[in-house]
Amino acid sequence: MTTIYLKSHKEESLKRFHPWVFSGAIARVVLDAAHKSEAPEEGELVAVRSAANEILGVGHWQVGSIAVRILAFGVEMLPAGFWRERIRAAYQMREAIGLIQKENNTFRLIHGEGDFLPGLIVDVYAETAVIQAHSVGMHVCRNEIAEAILAEVPQVQNIYYKSDDTLPFKAPVEGERVGWLKEPSDPYREADRSTAGRLEVPSTGEEFWSIENGLQFRIDWLRGQKTGFFIDQRENRALVERYAKDKDVLNMFCYTGGFSLYALRGGAKTVDSVDVSQKAIELVNVNVAKNFPSATNHTAVAADAFEYLTAQKAQGRTYDLIILDPPAFAKHRDAVKNALRGYQRINAKAIEMIRPGGILFTFSCSQAVDKEAFRLAVFSAAAQVGRKVRILHQLHQPQDHPINIYHPEGEYLKGLVLYVE
Ligand code: SAH
Numbered sequence: 052m053t054t055i056y057l058k059s060h061k062e063e064s065l066k067r068f069h070p071w072v073f074s075g076a077i078a079r080v081v082l083d084a085a086h087k088s089e090a091p092e093e094g095e096l097v098a099v100r101s102a103a104n105e106i107l108g109v110g111h112w113q114v115g116s117i118a119v120r121i122l123a124f125g126v127e128m129l130p131a132g133f134w135r136e137r138i139r140a141a142y143q144m145r146e147a148i149g150l151i152q153k154e155n156n157t158f159r160l161i162h163g164e165g166d167f168l169p170g171l172i173v174d175v176y177a178e179t180a181v182i183q184a185h186s187v188g189m190h191v192c193r194n195e196i197a198e199a200i201l202a203e204v205p206q207v208q209n210i211y212y213k214s215d216d217t218l219p220f221k222a223p224v225e226g227e228r229v230g231w232l233k234e235p236s237d238p239y240r241e242a243d244r245s246t247a248g249r250l251e252v253p254s255t256g257e258e259f260w261s262i263e264n265g266l267q268f269r270i271d272w273l274r275g276q277k278t279g280f281f282i283d284q285r286e287n288r289a290l291v292e293r294y295a296k297d298k299d300v301l302n303m304f305c306y307t308g309g310f311s312l313y314a315l316r317g318g319a320k321t322v323d324s325v326d327v328s329q330k331a332i333e334l335v336n337v338n339v340a341k342n343f344p345s346a347t348n349h350t351a352v353a354a355d356a357f358e359y360l361t362a363q364k365a366q367g368r369t370y371d372l373i374i375l376d377p378p379a380f381a382k383h384r385d386a387v388k389n390a391l392r393g394y395q396r397i398n399a400k401a402i403e404m405i406r407p408g409g410i411l412f413t414f415s416c417s418q419a420v421d422k423e424a425f426r427l428a429v430f431s432a433a434a435q436v437g438r439k440v441r442i443l444h445q446l447h448q449p450q451d452h453p454i455n456i457y458h459p460e461g462e463y464l465k466g467l468v469l470y471v472e
Contacts, residue, residue, distance in 0.1 A: 052081065052097065052098050052109075052127070052128070053082050053086065053091045053098070053112070053385055054074075054083075054098045054099075055072065055077055055080055055081075055099045055100070055118070056077070056078045056080075056081065056090075056100050056101075056102065056104075057072070057076050057077060057099065057101055057102060057107070058077070058098070058102060059078075059079045059101075059102035059103075060074035060205075060422070061077075061078075062101035062105070062107055063104075065099065065108060065121065066289070067167045068124055068455075068457040069109070069166055069457050070113040070120055070457075071117045071119070071120060071169070072099055072110070072117040073118065073122070074115070074116055074117075075116075076118075077100060077214050082191065087248040090463065091123060093112060093113060093114050093188075093223075094111060094112065094186070094187030094188040094190060094222075094223055094224075095111070095188070096106035096109055096110070096129065096188070096349070097109070097111075097112045097132075098110060099121065100350075102227075104467070106126065106127050107121075107124065107125070108122075108123055109122060109123050109124060109126055109127055109128055109129060110122050110123075111169075111187070111188025111189070111191075112188070113219075115219070115372050116342070120170050120186060121123075122168070122169070122446075124166060134192070134195050134198075134199035135199040135202055135203055136159075136236055137167060137168055137199075138160070138161070138196075138200055138203045139203045139205070139457070140167075141160055141166045142160060143163050145158055145450075148450055150268070150450065150451055151206075153262075154262060154264060154265040155263055155264055155265075156177065156262050157174075157176055157177070157261040157262060157268070157270075157280070157282060158174075158175055158282060158403050159173070159174050159175035159179065159262040159282050159381070160173040160174065160175050160200070160451075162451065162462050162463070163185065164458040165255035165452060165453040165454055165461045166453065166455075167378050168189075168457065170182075170184060170185045170186030170188060171183075171186075171189045172185065172217075174280070175206065175207060176259065176261035176279065177261045178206055178207060178208040178209060178235075179210070179211060179213075179259065179260065179272075180200050180204065180207045180211070181213055181272045181279060182196060182200075182405060183212075183213055183214055183217050183235070183277070183278055184212075184214040184217060185214075185217045185363045187219065187224055190214060190218055190224050190226075190228075191224075191225075191467075193212055193232060194232060196372050197212075199461050205462055208420060209233055209234065209235045210232040210233040211231055211272055212229060212231070213229055213272055213273075213278060213292060214229065215228045229230070232424045244462040253427040259271070259272075260341075263288075263309075264288075266316065267342055268280060268307060268312075269334060269341070270340060271334065275307070275334075276331075278307075280307065281306060282415070283374065283452050284309055284310070284371070284448075285309075285449050287412065287414070287449075287466055288310050288403065290412075290446070290468070291310050291313050291317065291372070292313040292314065293317065294410055294468075295313070295315075295316075295372060296318040296319070296374060297315040297318060297320050298319050298320060298370075298372045298410075299320055299371045300314045300319045300320070300321065300372045300373070301323045301324070301325065301372070301401075301404075302314065302322060302325065302374045303356055303359070303360070303373065303376070303377075303401070304374075304375065304376045304378070305325060305331065305332075305335055305358060305376075306328075306331050306334075306335075307331055307334040308324050308334070308335035308339060308371045308413075309333055310376070311335060311338075311349065311351075312338060312339065315341075315343050315346060315348070315349060316338065316342075319348070319372075320348060321348045321350070322348065323352065324349065324350070324352070325351075325352050325353075325354055325356065325359050326351065326354075327354065327355050327356070329353045332352065335351045335418040336351050356377070357397065360400040360404065363404065364403060368404065369404050369406045369409075370404055370405060370409065371406055371408075371409045372405075372410045372411075373401045373404065373405060373408070373409070373410075374411075374412065374413075375401050375412065376414045376416075377393075377394075377397060377414070377415075377416075378416070379417040379418070379421045380415070380417055380420070381417040382393060382417070382419070383419060387417075387419050387420055387424070390417055390419070390420055391420065391428045394415060394420070394429065394434075395431045396414055398411075398428065398433075399433075399435045399436050402432055402433055402436045402438055402440070402471055405438075407472055408471075409470075409471050410443070410470060410471070411467075412467075412468050412470060413429055413466060413467050413469065414465070415464075415465055415466075416463055416464050418460065418462075418463040422465050425465055429467055429469070438471050438472065439471070440471050440472070441467050441469065441472075442467055442468070442469060442470075444467070445466070445467060447464055447465055447466070448462070448466065459467055
Protein backbone atom coordinates (compact mmCIF):
# COMPACT_ATOMS: atom_id res chain seq x y z
CA MET A 52 0.00 0.00 0.00
CA THR A 53 1.11 3.54 -0.70
CA THR A 54 2.40 5.33 2.41
CA ILE A 55 2.31 9.05 3.08
CA TYR A 56 4.96 10.38 5.48
CA LEU A 57 4.22 13.65 7.23
CA LYS A 58 6.64 16.41 8.07
CA SER A 59 7.69 16.44 11.69
CA HIS A 60 5.09 17.82 14.14
CA LYS A 61 2.41 17.64 11.45
CA GLU A 62 0.85 14.59 13.10
CA GLU A 63 -0.67 16.57 15.99
CA SER A 64 -4.12 17.18 14.47
CA LEU A 65 -4.42 13.55 13.38
CA LYS A 66 -3.64 12.44 16.92
CA ARG A 67 -6.59 14.58 17.98
CA PHE A 68 -8.71 12.70 15.43
CA HIS A 69 -9.12 15.54 12.98
CA PRO A 70 -9.63 13.60 9.74
CA TRP A 71 -7.87 15.79 7.13
CA VAL A 72 -4.25 15.71 5.97
CA PHE A 73 -3.36 18.90 4.13
CA SER A 74 -0.96 18.60 1.19
CA GLY A 75 1.44 21.05 2.88
CA ALA A 76 1.93 18.61 5.78
CA ILE A 77 3.32 15.86 3.57
CA ALA A 78 7.07 15.20 3.52
CA ARG A 79 7.11 12.35 1.02
CA VAL A 80 5.01 9.74 -0.69
CA VAL A 81 6.22 6.15 -1.01
CA LEU A 82 4.22 4.46 -3.73
CA ASP A 83 3.53 0.77 -3.52
CA ALA A 84 5.27 -1.51 -6.01
CA ALA A 85 2.21 -1.91 -8.23
CA HIS A 86 2.14 1.77 -9.15
CA LYS A 87 2.89 2.82 -12.68
CA SER A 88 2.09 6.48 -12.16
CA GLU A 89 4.23 8.92 -10.23
CA ALA A 90 1.62 9.89 -7.68
CA PRO A 91 -1.11 8.03 -5.84
CA GLU A 92 -4.32 7.74 -7.80
CA GLU A 93 -7.20 9.89 -6.70
CA GLY A 94 -9.50 7.78 -4.54
CA GLU A 95 -6.82 5.26 -3.62
CA LEU A 96 -6.52 4.07 -0.01
CA VAL A 97 -3.23 5.24 1.50
CA ALA A 98 -1.57 4.73 4.88
CA VAL A 99 -0.40 7.81 6.77
CA ARG A 100 2.67 7.81 9.03
CA SER A 101 4.40 10.44 11.11
CA ALA A 102 7.99 11.57 10.51
CA ALA A 103 8.92 9.14 13.29
CA ASN A 104 7.19 6.32 11.36
CA GLU A 105 4.24 5.91 13.74
CA ILE A 106 1.13 4.70 11.98
CA LEU A 107 -1.54 7.39 12.15
CA GLY A 108 -4.32 6.05 10.00
CA VAL A 109 -5.66 5.07 6.61
CA GLY A 110 -7.72 7.17 4.27
CA HIS A 111 -8.63 8.22 0.75
CA TRP A 112 -6.13 10.14 -1.34
CA GLN A 113 -7.45 13.30 -2.99
CA VAL A 114 -6.09 15.86 -5.40
CA GLY A 115 -6.27 19.29 -3.78
CA SER A 116 -5.35 21.04 -0.58
CA ILE A 117 -6.90 18.26 1.51
CA ALA A 118 -4.70 15.38 0.36
CA VAL A 119 -6.06 12.58 2.54
CA ARG A 120 -9.34 12.11 4.36
CA ILE A 121 -8.82 9.62 7.14
CA LEU A 122 -11.34 6.80 7.48
CA ALA A 123 -9.74 4.88 10.36
CA PHE A 124 -7.19 6.13 12.88
CA GLY A 125 -4.28 4.13 14.29
CA VAL A 126 -4.43 1.39 11.69
CA GLU A 127 -2.75 0.81 8.36
CA MET A 128 -5.64 -0.93 6.63
CA LEU A 129 -9.40 -0.75 6.83
CA PRO A 130 -10.52 -3.51 9.19
CA ALA A 131 -12.73 -6.27 7.79
CA GLY A 132 -16.41 -5.30 7.95
CA PHE A 133 -15.47 -1.60 8.13
CA TRP A 134 -18.39 -0.24 6.08
CA ARG A 135 -21.03 -2.30 7.84
CA GLU A 136 -19.68 -1.36 11.25
CA ARG A 137 -19.70 2.39 10.48
CA ILE A 138 -23.16 2.30 8.91
CA ARG A 139 -24.51 0.23 11.79
CA ALA A 140 -23.14 2.75 14.29
CA ALA A 141 -24.76 5.63 12.41
CA TYR A 142 -28.09 3.84 12.16
CA GLN A 143 -28.04 2.79 15.80
CA MET A 144 -27.48 6.37 16.92
CA ARG A 145 -30.50 7.57 14.95
CA GLU A 146 -32.60 4.75 16.28
CA ALA A 147 -31.44 5.27 19.86
CA ILE A 148 -32.56 8.90 19.83
CA GLY A 149 -36.01 7.99 18.54
CA LEU A 150 -35.67 9.66 15.16
CA ILE A 151 -36.82 6.74 13.06
CA GLN A 152 -40.52 5.98 13.39
CA LYS A 153 -43.53 5.14 11.30
CA GLU A 154 -44.30 8.85 11.24
CA ASN A 155 -40.75 9.77 10.32
CA ASN A 156 -38.96 7.64 7.73
CA THR A 157 -36.94 10.56 6.37
CA PHE A 158 -33.50 11.04 7.86
CA ARG A 159 -29.84 11.55 7.09
CA LEU A 160 -28.04 8.28 7.72
CA ILE A 161 -24.48 9.43 7.06
CA HIS A 162 -23.30 13.00 7.50
CA GLY A 163 -19.69 12.83 6.31
CA GLU A 164 -17.15 13.63 9.00
CA GLY A 165 -19.99 13.84 11.52
CA ASP A 166 -20.43 10.08 11.14
CA PHE A 167 -16.71 9.39 10.77
CA LEU A 168 -17.03 8.86 7.01
CA PRO A 169 -15.48 11.93 5.38
CA GLY A 170 -16.75 12.51 1.85
CA LEU A 171 -19.95 10.49 2.19
CA ILE A 172 -23.57 11.63 2.48
CA VAL A 173 -26.48 9.20 2.66
CA ASP A 174 -30.08 10.36 2.98
CA VAL A 175 -32.94 7.92 3.54
CA TYR A 176 -36.40 8.53 2.10
CA ALA A 177 -38.79 5.75 3.11
CA GLU A 178 -37.43 2.65 1.35
CA THR A 179 -34.85 4.48 -0.74
CA ALA A 180 -31.38 5.61 0.25
CA VAL A 181 -29.65 8.27 -1.84
CA ILE A 182 -25.86 8.14 -1.72
CA GLN A 183 -23.79 11.18 -2.54
CA ALA A 184 -20.01 10.94 -2.84
CA HIS A 185 -17.97 14.09 -2.30
CA SER A 186 -14.67 12.32 -2.88
CA VAL A 187 -13.41 9.95 -5.54
CA GLY A 188 -12.53 7.53 -2.73
CA MET A 189 -16.19 7.25 -1.76
CA HIS A 190 -17.13 6.91 -5.43
CA VAL A 191 -14.77 3.95 -5.75
CA CYS A 192 -16.38 2.35 -2.67
CA ARG A 193 -20.01 3.08 -3.66
CA ASN A 194 -21.04 -0.53 -4.25
CA GLU A 195 -19.59 -1.73 -0.96
CA ILE A 196 -21.37 1.14 0.78
CA ALA A 197 -24.66 0.26 -0.93
CA GLU A 198 -24.35 -3.37 0.16
CA ALA A 199 -23.60 -2.34 3.73
CA ILE A 200 -26.66 -0.06 3.82
CA LEU A 201 -28.91 -2.82 2.48
CA ALA A 202 -27.55 -5.18 5.12
CA GLU A 203 -27.79 -2.79 8.06
CA VAL A 204 -30.83 -0.56 7.49
CA PRO A 205 -34.04 -2.60 7.47
CA GLN A 206 -36.26 0.02 5.82
CA VAL A 207 -33.97 0.49 2.80
CA GLN A 208 -34.77 -1.54 -0.32
CA ASN A 209 -33.47 0.68 -3.13
CA ILE A 210 -30.30 2.66 -3.53
CA TYR A 211 -29.89 5.63 -5.81
CA TYR A 212 -26.50 7.16 -6.46
CA LYS A 213 -26.27 10.88 -7.16
CA SER A 214 -22.82 12.38 -7.32
CA ASP A 215 -22.86 14.40 -10.52
CA ASP A 216 -22.71 17.71 -8.66
CA THR A 217 -20.45 16.66 -5.80
CA LEU A 218 -17.54 14.68 -7.24
CA PRO A 219 -14.54 16.78 -8.21
CA PHE A 220 -15.49 18.06 -11.64
CA LYS A 221 -12.31 17.04 -13.45
CA ALA A 222 -11.67 13.73 -11.69
CA PRO A 223 -11.50 10.89 -14.18
CA VAL A 224 -13.82 8.47 -12.41
CA GLU A 225 -14.79 5.03 -13.58
CA GLY A 226 -18.47 4.20 -13.83
CA GLU A 227 -21.57 6.35 -13.74
CA ARG A 228 -21.89 9.34 -11.43
CA VAL A 229 -25.66 8.96 -11.32
CA GLY A 230 -28.02 5.98 -11.37
CA TRP A 231 -29.50 3.12 -9.40
CA LEU A 232 -27.12 0.90 -7.48
CA LYS A 233 -30.05 -1.21 -6.38
CA GLU A 234 -33.17 -0.75 -8.45
CA PRO A 235 -36.69 -0.69 -7.10
CA SER A 236 -38.32 -3.97 -7.92
CA ASP A 237 -41.81 -2.77 -8.90
CA PRO A 238 -42.61 -4.77 -12.00
CA TYR A 239 -44.53 -1.98 -13.72
CA ARG A 240 -41.29 -0.10 -14.03
CA GLU A 241 -40.09 -2.73 -16.45
CA ALA A 242 -41.82 -0.56 -19.01
CA ASP A 243 -39.34 2.18 -18.27
CA ARG A 244 -36.34 0.05 -18.99
CA SER A 245 -34.32 1.49 -21.81
CA THR A 246 -32.93 -0.75 -24.53
CA ALA A 247 -29.54 -0.60 -22.87
CA GLY A 248 -31.07 -2.43 -19.92
CA ARG A 249 -30.63 0.54 -17.61
CA LEU A 250 -33.58 1.61 -15.60
CA GLU A 251 -34.83 5.02 -16.55
CA VAL A 252 -36.54 6.67 -13.65
CA PRO A 253 -40.17 7.41 -14.48
CA SER A 254 -40.44 10.97 -15.64
CA THR A 255 -42.78 12.05 -12.88
CA GLY A 256 -41.15 10.36 -9.90
CA GLU A 257 -44.74 10.23 -8.75
CA GLU A 258 -44.56 7.20 -6.52
CA PHE A 259 -41.76 8.31 -4.22
CA TRP A 260 -43.21 9.70 -1.01
CA SER A 261 -41.39 10.06 2.24
CA ILE A 262 -42.76 10.98 5.66
CA GLU A 263 -41.28 13.65 7.88
CA ASN A 264 -42.98 14.15 11.24
CA GLY A 265 -46.23 12.83 9.81
CA LEU A 266 -46.16 15.04 6.71
CA GLN A 267 -45.76 13.49 3.28
CA PHE A 268 -43.26 14.81 0.77
CA ARG A 269 -42.67 13.73 -2.79
CA ILE A 270 -38.95 13.30 -3.20
CA ASP A 271 -37.51 13.82 -6.65
CA TRP A 272 -33.86 12.92 -6.20
CA LEU A 273 -33.40 12.61 -9.93
CA ARG A 274 -33.97 16.25 -10.78
CA GLY A 275 -34.19 17.77 -7.32
CA GLN A 276 -31.47 19.68 -5.49
CA LYS A 277 -28.89 17.87 -3.37
CA THR A 278 -30.26 14.39 -2.62
CA GLY A 279 -33.80 15.61 -3.28
CA PHE A 280 -34.81 17.25 -0.03
CA PHE A 281 -33.42 19.40 2.78
CA ILE A 282 -33.67 17.11 5.77
CA ASP A 283 -31.57 19.49 7.83
CA GLN A 284 -34.50 21.84 8.52
CA ARG A 285 -36.75 19.21 10.13
CA GLU A 286 -36.52 20.46 13.72
CA ASN A 287 -36.69 24.10 12.68
CA ARG A 288 -39.81 23.40 10.64
CA ALA A 289 -41.42 21.94 13.75
CA LEU A 290 -40.69 25.22 15.54
CA VAL A 291 -42.43 27.16 12.75
CA GLU A 292 -45.48 24.98 13.28
CA ARG A 293 -45.59 26.12 16.91
CA TYR A 294 -45.65 29.80 15.95
CA ALA A 295 -47.89 29.62 12.88
CA LYS A 296 -51.39 29.72 14.38
CA ASP A 297 -53.59 32.40 12.75
CA LYS A 298 -50.53 33.96 11.09
CA ASP A 299 -49.98 35.25 7.57
CA VAL A 300 -46.80 33.39 6.66
CA LEU A 301 -44.23 33.92 3.92
CA ASN A 302 -41.93 30.99 3.22
CA MET A 303 -39.16 32.51 1.12
CA PHE A 304 -36.73 30.09 -0.63
CA CYS A 305 -39.35 27.42 -0.01
CA TYR A 306 -37.94 24.69 -2.30
CA THR A 307 -40.49 21.82 -2.02
CA GLY A 308 -42.44 23.57 0.73
CA GLY A 309 -41.09 22.02 3.92
CA PHE A 310 -41.78 25.01 6.14
CA SER A 311 -45.08 25.69 4.37
CA LEU A 312 -46.56 22.31 5.25
CA TYR A 313 -45.67 22.70 8.91
CA ALA A 314 -47.11 26.23 8.95
CA LEU A 315 -50.36 24.94 7.42
CA ARG A 316 -50.56 22.15 9.97
CA GLY A 317 -49.90 24.70 12.70
CA GLY A 318 -53.04 26.59 11.70
CA ALA A 319 -51.62 29.48 9.67
CA LYS A 320 -54.22 31.85 8.26
CA THR A 321 -52.40 32.07 4.92
CA VAL A 322 -49.10 30.74 3.58
CA ASP A 323 -47.22 32.16 0.59
CA SER A 324 -44.41 29.95 -0.73
CA VAL A 325 -41.80 31.57 -2.99
CA ASP A 326 -38.86 30.07 -4.87
CA VAL A 327 -37.07 31.03 -8.07
CA SER A 328 -37.32 27.46 -9.34
CA GLN A 329 -40.53 26.66 -11.23
CA LYS A 330 -39.90 22.94 -10.66
CA ALA A 331 -39.73 23.50 -6.91
CA ILE A 332 -43.01 25.42 -7.01
CA GLU A 333 -44.69 22.53 -8.84
CA LEU A 334 -43.53 20.20 -6.08
CA VAL A 335 -44.78 22.57 -3.35
CA ASN A 336 -48.23 22.43 -4.92
CA VAL A 337 -48.10 18.64 -5.16
CA ASN A 338 -47.07 18.39 -1.50
CA VAL A 339 -49.72 20.80 -0.26
CA ALA A 340 -52.42 18.99 -2.27
CA LYS A 341 -51.35 15.64 -0.84
CA ASN A 342 -51.37 16.75 2.81
CA PHE A 343 -54.10 19.41 2.78
CA PRO A 344 -56.36 18.55 -0.14
CA SER A 345 -58.96 21.16 0.70
CA ALA A 346 -56.61 24.01 1.64
CA THR A 347 -57.48 27.31 -0.02
CA ASN A 348 -55.09 29.44 2.01
CA HIS A 349 -51.85 28.49 0.24
CA THR A 350 -50.25 30.28 -2.70
CA ALA A 351 -47.03 29.28 -4.45
CA VAL A 352 -45.13 31.73 -6.64
CA ALA A 353 -42.04 31.23 -8.79
CA ALA A 354 -40.07 34.45 -8.34
CA ASP A 355 -36.70 35.88 -7.41
CA ALA A 356 -36.58 36.68 -3.69
CA PHE A 357 -35.36 40.26 -3.96
CA GLU A 358 -37.78 41.10 -6.74
CA TYR A 359 -40.70 39.51 -4.91
CA LEU A 360 -40.00 41.33 -1.65
CA THR A 361 -39.51 44.64 -3.43
CA ALA A 362 -42.74 44.28 -5.40
CA GLN A 363 -44.76 43.19 -2.35
CA LYS A 364 -43.37 46.01 -0.26
CA ALA A 365 -44.38 48.52 -2.94
CA GLN A 366 -47.93 47.21 -2.63
CA GLY A 367 -47.86 47.61 1.15
CA ARG A 368 -47.92 43.85 1.81
CA THR A 369 -46.92 42.73 5.31
CA TYR A 370 -46.62 39.37 7.11
CA ASP A 371 -46.78 38.03 10.67
CA LEU A 372 -44.16 35.38 10.11
CA ILE A 373 -41.43 35.20 7.48
CA ILE A 374 -39.01 32.35 6.86
CA LEU A 375 -35.80 33.10 4.96
CA ASP A 376 -33.80 30.01 4.06
CA PRO A 377 -31.57 31.04 1.17
CA PRO A 378 -29.02 28.82 -0.58
CA ALA A 379 -25.42 29.11 0.59
CA PHE A 380 -24.39 32.66 -0.32
CA ALA A 381 -20.72 31.81 0.30
CA LYS A 382 -19.41 28.52 -1.00
CA HIS A 383 -15.80 29.56 -0.31
CA ARG A 384 -13.94 31.68 2.21
CA ASP A 385 -13.16 34.39 -0.34
CA ALA A 386 -16.87 34.91 -0.99
CA VAL A 387 -17.72 35.64 2.65
CA LYS A 388 -17.76 39.42 2.40
CA ASN A 389 -20.26 39.42 -0.44
CA ALA A 390 -22.31 36.77 1.29
CA LEU A 391 -22.60 38.89 4.43
CA ARG A 392 -23.78 41.81 2.34
CA GLY A 393 -26.35 39.50 0.74
CA TYR A 394 -27.60 38.32 4.14
CA GLN A 395 -27.90 41.88 5.36
CA ARG A 396 -29.82 42.95 2.26
CA ILE A 397 -32.33 40.13 2.24
CA ASN A 398 -32.88 40.30 5.99
CA ALA A 399 -33.45 44.04 5.88
CA LYS A 400 -36.06 43.53 3.18
CA ALA A 401 -37.81 40.88 5.26
CA ILE A 402 -37.70 42.80 8.55
CA GLU A 403 -39.31 45.78 6.80
CA MET A 404 -42.30 43.63 5.89
CA ILE A 405 -42.96 42.13 9.31
CA ARG A 406 -45.96 43.45 11.20
CA PRO A 407 -45.31 44.73 14.71
CA GLY A 408 -45.15 41.71 16.99
CA GLY A 409 -44.20 39.44 14.10
CA ILE A 410 -41.53 36.81 13.81
CA LEU A 411 -38.63 36.20 11.41
CA PHE A 412 -36.95 32.82 11.00
CA THR A 413 -33.68 33.53 9.23
CA PHE A 414 -31.01 31.01 8.21
CA SER A 415 -27.57 30.64 6.72
CA CYS A 416 -26.29 27.31 5.47
CA SER A 417 -22.91 28.72 4.34
CA GLN A 418 -20.24 26.79 6.18
CA ALA A 419 -17.77 29.62 5.56
CA VAL A 420 -19.99 32.15 7.38
CA ASP A 421 -19.79 31.53 11.11
CA LYS A 422 -22.47 32.13 13.73
CA GLU A 423 -21.09 35.47 14.88
CA ALA A 424 -20.69 36.86 11.38
CA PHE A 425 -24.22 35.82 10.45
CA ARG A 426 -25.62 37.36 13.60
CA LEU A 427 -23.79 40.58 12.85
CA ALA A 428 -25.24 40.66 9.32
CA VAL A 429 -28.76 40.22 10.72
CA PHE A 430 -28.06 42.81 13.42
CA SER A 431 -26.96 45.26 10.73
CA ALA A 432 -30.16 44.57 8.81
CA ALA A 433 -32.30 45.29 11.88
CA ALA A 434 -30.37 48.48 12.59
CA GLN A 435 -30.68 49.58 8.99
CA VAL A 436 -34.46 49.21 9.10
CA GLY A 437 -34.58 50.74 12.60
CA ARG A 438 -36.87 48.14 14.19
CA LYS A 439 -36.64 46.86 17.75
CA VAL A 440 -35.58 43.22 17.43
CA ARG A 441 -35.02 40.47 19.99
CA ILE A 442 -33.58 36.99 19.51
CA LEU A 443 -35.98 34.26 20.66
CA HIS A 444 -34.08 31.20 19.47
CA GLN A 445 -30.70 30.35 18.02
CA LEU A 446 -31.09 27.39 15.71
CA HIS A 447 -28.71 24.90 14.16
CA GLN A 448 -28.51 21.66 12.25
CA PRO A 449 -30.42 18.67 13.65
CA GLN A 450 -29.22 15.52 15.35
CA ASP A 451 -28.91 13.45 12.18
CA HIS A 452 -26.38 16.02 10.91
CA PRO A 453 -24.04 15.56 13.88
CA ILE A 454 -20.82 17.48 14.33
CA ASN A 455 -17.78 15.36 14.99
CA ILE A 456 -16.32 17.04 18.07
CA TYR A 457 -12.83 16.80 16.55
CA HIS A 458 -14.03 18.42 13.32
CA PRO A 459 -15.76 21.69 14.17
CA GLU A 460 -15.81 22.59 10.46
CA GLY A 461 -18.83 20.29 10.26
CA GLU A 462 -21.04 22.99 11.76
CA TYR A 463 -22.77 24.78 8.91
CA LEU A 464 -26.45 25.54 9.49
CA LYS A 465 -27.39 28.40 11.78
CA GLY A 466 -30.59 30.28 12.26
CA LEU A 467 -32.12 33.03 14.35
CA VAL A 468 -35.72 33.47 15.34
CA LEU A 469 -36.41 37.15 15.86
CA TYR A 470 -39.29 38.95 17.48
CA VAL A 471 -39.83 42.21 15.65
CA GLU A 472 -41.66 45.04 17.39
N1 SAH B 1 -36.31 25.99 2.77
C1 SAH B 1 -36.14 24.89 1.85
C2 SAH B 1 -34.71 24.74 1.34
C3 SAH B 1 -34.20 25.97 0.65
S1 SAH B 1 -32.84 25.68 -0.40
C4 SAH B 1 -36.61 23.61 2.52
O1 SAH B 1 -36.97 23.64 3.70
O2 SAH B 1 -36.62 22.57 1.87
C5 SAH B 1 -32.69 27.20 -1.21
C6 SAH B 1 -33.75 27.47 -2.28
O3 SAH B 1 -33.55 28.80 -2.74
C7 SAH B 1 -33.68 26.60 -3.51
O4 SAH B 1 -34.90 25.92 -3.66
C8 SAH B 1 -33.45 27.56 -4.67
O5 SAH B 1 -34.20 27.23 -5.83
C9 SAH B 1 -33.94 28.86 -4.09
N2 SAH B 1 -33.35 30.08 -4.67
C10 SAH B 1 -32.07 30.29 -5.06
N3 SAH B 1 -31.91 31.56 -5.47
C11 SAH B 1 -33.10 32.17 -5.31
C12 SAH B 1 -33.58 33.51 -5.56
N4 SAH B 1 -32.76 34.45 -6.03
N5 SAH B 1 -34.85 33.79 -5.27
C13 SAH B 1 -35.69 32.83 -4.78
N6 SAH B 1 -35.30 31.58 -4.56
C14 SAH B 1 -34.03 31.23 -4.82
